[in-house]
Amino acid sequence: MAALAHLQGDAPGGEIRREIQRRANRTVAIGAVYATLARLEAKGLVRFYVEGPRPTPGGRARKHAVLTSSGERALRRTVTMFDRMLDGLTPRVSAQRT
C-alpha cells in the first residue's frame, strides 16, 4: 500500500512491484504482488480498473490498482501506529529508520 501511495495511489501491478524492489532493494515476485492486492481488494482497501491497450506496437491492457479512501485511512493509521510504537526507542534503531 505504501508503494501504491508513492505512485500517486494509482498504478499497474508491474510498476508497484518495481517500486517495492527499488525501495526495499530486494526481489519481489509479481505473483506475490497480485496475491496481496487481491487480499487488499477483498478488504476494500484497493480497487481495480482495467486500462485499455495503448496505441503503440505491442501495447497491452493493464490492470491498475487504486488506493480507496478507506485504504488511505488504513495506511495513515498504520503509519501513525508505527511511529508511536517506535517513538522513544534507542537512538541506534531510530537512526536506522532515517
Added chain:
Amino acid sequence: MNAPGPPRIARALLRVAAPREDRDFIIADLDEEFAADSLSRGRTRATTAYLAQVMLSIPPLIRQRLTRPSDDLHPRARMLTDLATDFRQSVRSLRREPGFAAFTIAILALGIGVNSAMFGVVDRLLVRGPEHLRDAGAVRRIQVSLRPQGMEMVRTGWFPYAAYDAISDANAFLDVAAYSVSENAILFGRGADARRINRGEATPNLFTLFGVQPAVGRFFDAHENDVIAPQRVAVLGYGLWQREFAGRADAVGKAIMLDNAQYEVIGVAPKGFTGPDLLRVDVWLPESGIGRQRVGSGDWTKSWNSMWLSIVARLKSGISDAQADAEITALHQRAYGGRDSAMAKATLAVRPIHYTRDGEESSEQRVSRWLAAVAIIVLLIACANVVNLLLARAIRRQRELAVRLTLGAGRFRLIRHLLIETMTLAGAGGMVGLIVAYGVGTVMRASLIPGIEWPSGPVNPRVIGLSVAVVLLVGVVVGLVPAIQASAPDLSAALKAGVREGGGRRSRLRAGLTVAQSALSVVLLVSAGLFVISLQRVRQMDLGLQPDRVLAISIQRQSTAGITDSVARQRERDRRLAFYPEMLARLRARPDVEAASLTIGLPFVSGFGDNLRVPGRDSIPSLPGGGPFLSAVSDGYFATVGTRIVRGRAFGPADRAGSAPVAIINETMAETLWPGDSPIGKCFYSGPAALCAEIVGIAADTRRFRLREERAMAWYIPFGQEQGIGGTQLLIRPRGDPAHLLADIRREFIDADNSIVFVDGALLQDRLDPQIRPWRLGAAMFSLMGVLALVVAAAGLYSLISYFVTHRTHELGVRIALGAQTSNIIALVMRGGLGLAAGGIVAGIGLSVLTARWLEPLLFDTSATDLRVLAGVVVVLLAAATLASIVPALRAGRVNPIEAMRAE
C-alpha cells in the same frame, strides 16, 4: 524475424497457477519486463530473471487460490489443488502412524530398489546392446558352427581374416566389419611405469557401421589400415584419454608407446564406446597392424589357421536372418582354403548383437534374466505384504471412513484419497529404493560382473524412469483393492461397532496373500540354496591341480630384431634362454616360495595339441575332449601346481634338454592307449621327435580350459626337450601373500635383466574366476533376495497374526472365561500362523518343482529338486513362521478375560 520470447514452459506454469482474472495481466507484465531486460542486459539474464519471477510467484498464487472458493478455478487447477489437499491429508494421516508408514516404506523401498538395480544390469546386458550403435536391431554377429570328427557340434565366433574377406561383400549386408578386443593385451608406456591395457583392433568400417562419432579428432581410415603397410596410428579410449591426458584435446597428434613402438594418437573414441563387446577398450588400433603380427610370415590375409577376429554386419532392410545365413555359408564354403575338413563344411549364421563373441548368450546374461524375474518376485512379495497391511489399516479406519461417507464425501473422492495415500507411500518407497538400487547396483557391478564398461552410474535416467513407472504401478496395484473395499463399508455396522469387524471375505483375502508371500519366499530360498550348492560344488571340484595356490608369471622382453649382427643376436638369445633356470634357482632359494618350476603349456592359460605315435598302433583314437595335449615342464612342476603322480615318478633335475627322452602321461591317456596294462616303461613318439620317449610316470587328469569339459589325453615331456612350441611360464607356489611376492619378483626380474619390459603375473585362479562368476552371481543374488523375501514374508505373517489376536481379543476372553488354558490359547494362535506357513510351503515347493526344468541348466552338477535344499527351506520357513507367530500367541495367552469383555 521475431525475437525469441520468454521460456514457454515457465509461461505455461504461470498460466495454470494464476487466477483467471489476473492471469493475462501478470503474464503481460513479465513479458514486457523480459523484452526490456533482453535489450538492456542480454537474453540469458532476462531469461534467468523471468524464470526466477515465475518460480517465486507460483507459491503465493496457489496459496491465494487455495484460500478462496474453488468455483472459479480452471478445471485442471482445481484437480491439482484437490490432489494437493489429498496429499497433505495423506502425509498427516501417515505421520499419525509412523511405525506403519516406516515399515511400509521400507518394504516398498526394498522391492522397488532391488528391481531398479536389476533393471540396470539387465538393461546393460540384454536390452541396450553396445553403446553408440545406431539402429542396433539391424546389426548381427556372425557365428560359425562345425562338427569336428568324433566331437559334438562346436559354435564359435572366431574367424581368420580370410573368412572376413570372403563374406565382406555379401549382398545381404550393408556393411561388414571385423574386430577383436583383448584384455591386458598391449603394453602402454615404458620403463617401470609401463602397464598392460585393453586393446581393440578393428577394420575402419566398424566405426561407420556403428555410426559413432569420435569425441576428438578422427577414427582411422582404410589407407591407415592397409594390409601391406598399416600405419602406426591409435584412437584412445575415452577413459584412457581422461586418465592419461586429463581429457585435453591436444592429446591428438601426440605420440604414445604401445608394446615399445611409437604410435600417433589421431582421435579419441566417445565415452562408453566399447565396440560390439561390453569390455572396456583403452586403445583402438587398425586391424592390419595386429593381424600381421598374429599370423607372422606370408600373406596374413590369406591364412585360414589363425582365428582371432569377430565379425559384425549390418543387414540390408528386407533381408531375413535365414537369407543372410544361406548367403554367408555359401560364400565361406566356396572361399575356404584351409585343410580342416570340418571347417570346410561349416555353416555360418547371424546372431543378435548383444550375444557374446561366440554368438551365444553368456551365463551372466542367462543368470541376470533369472535375477530380473526374481526381483519381480521380491516386488510381488513386498506388494502382497503392503496390501495386507493396508487392509488391516482400512479395518482400523473403518469408522473414520464411514463418518466421512456419511458426511457426504463421494465414494470416488474417498478412493482417490486412499490411492493418493498409497501413492505417497510408494513414492517415498521409490525414493529410498533409489538408494537401495545404488547400493545393490554398485556391489553387483564391482564384485559380481566386473570387466564390463558401464557408461553411467547404477542410478541413471533410465533406472530412475523405471523406478517412477514401478512406483506408479505399485501405488495403484497396492492401493486399489483396499481402497475399493474400504470405501464401501456397511455404514450402520461400521458406525456402531468397534474395530472388531473385518468380514470373512477380507480375512480370506489377507490369508491368501500371506500364503502367496510364503510360497514365493520358498521359491526364492530354494533357488538360493541350489545356487549355493552349485557354487560349493564348483569350488570343491577336483580340477587335478590347485589354481588358488599357483602364481603364473610370464615375461615380455624387447625384440631382438633390432640386433643386426647375427652372432650378437644368437648370443642374446642364448643369454635369454639361460635366464629362466637362473631365476628358477634364485626363486627356489627364497623362504616365501614353497616350490617353483617352468612350463610351456599351462591349464586355463595355454594348451598345445600335438600328434603322437605309439609303436604297434595304427592310429590314435580321438576323444570328445579334443587333444591330445602336450606340455613341456621342468622338475618340480607337479609339486608346484599340485597335480598328483598316480604311478611312477615325476621329472627330476636330470630330465632336461639333451637327456634321454622321457614322458609322463595322464590317466586318460594311460586308459585309452594301454587299457588294462601298465604303460610305465613303454614308449611313444612325441610330436616330431625322432626318439621314442619312455613313459616314467602317470599323472592325474587335470582340467585344461574349462570347468566343464570332456576328458582328453595329455602328456608331459621335460622342459627343453620340446620342439615347435614356446611361451615359457614361470610357476610359483608361494608360502605367504602372493601379491607381495609378485611385486618383489617384478622388481627383481627387471633389475636382473634390462631386456625385460614387463613381468605379467597372476594367480591361476584369476584365469578361472570368470568361469565361476555365474554361480557366484546366482548364489549371492538369490541368497540376498531369498533372505529379503523371508524377512518380508515373516513380517507379513507377524502383522497378520497380531491383527487376528487383536481382532479376536473378545472371543479369546470368552474362551478363557469359559476355562480355556493359556496353552490352549497359544496353541490356537500358533496353529493359525503355522497353518498359513504350511500352505505357503506346499504351494512354494510345488512352484519350485515346476520351475526346476528351467533352472537346472544354470546349476552345476546339482538337481533342481535337491531334497536337502527343499528340506532345509521347509525347516527355515517353519522356524521363521514360528518366530513370527510366537509373540502374538504369547500376547493372546495373556489376555485378561474381564478387560477383554469390558472393552466391548
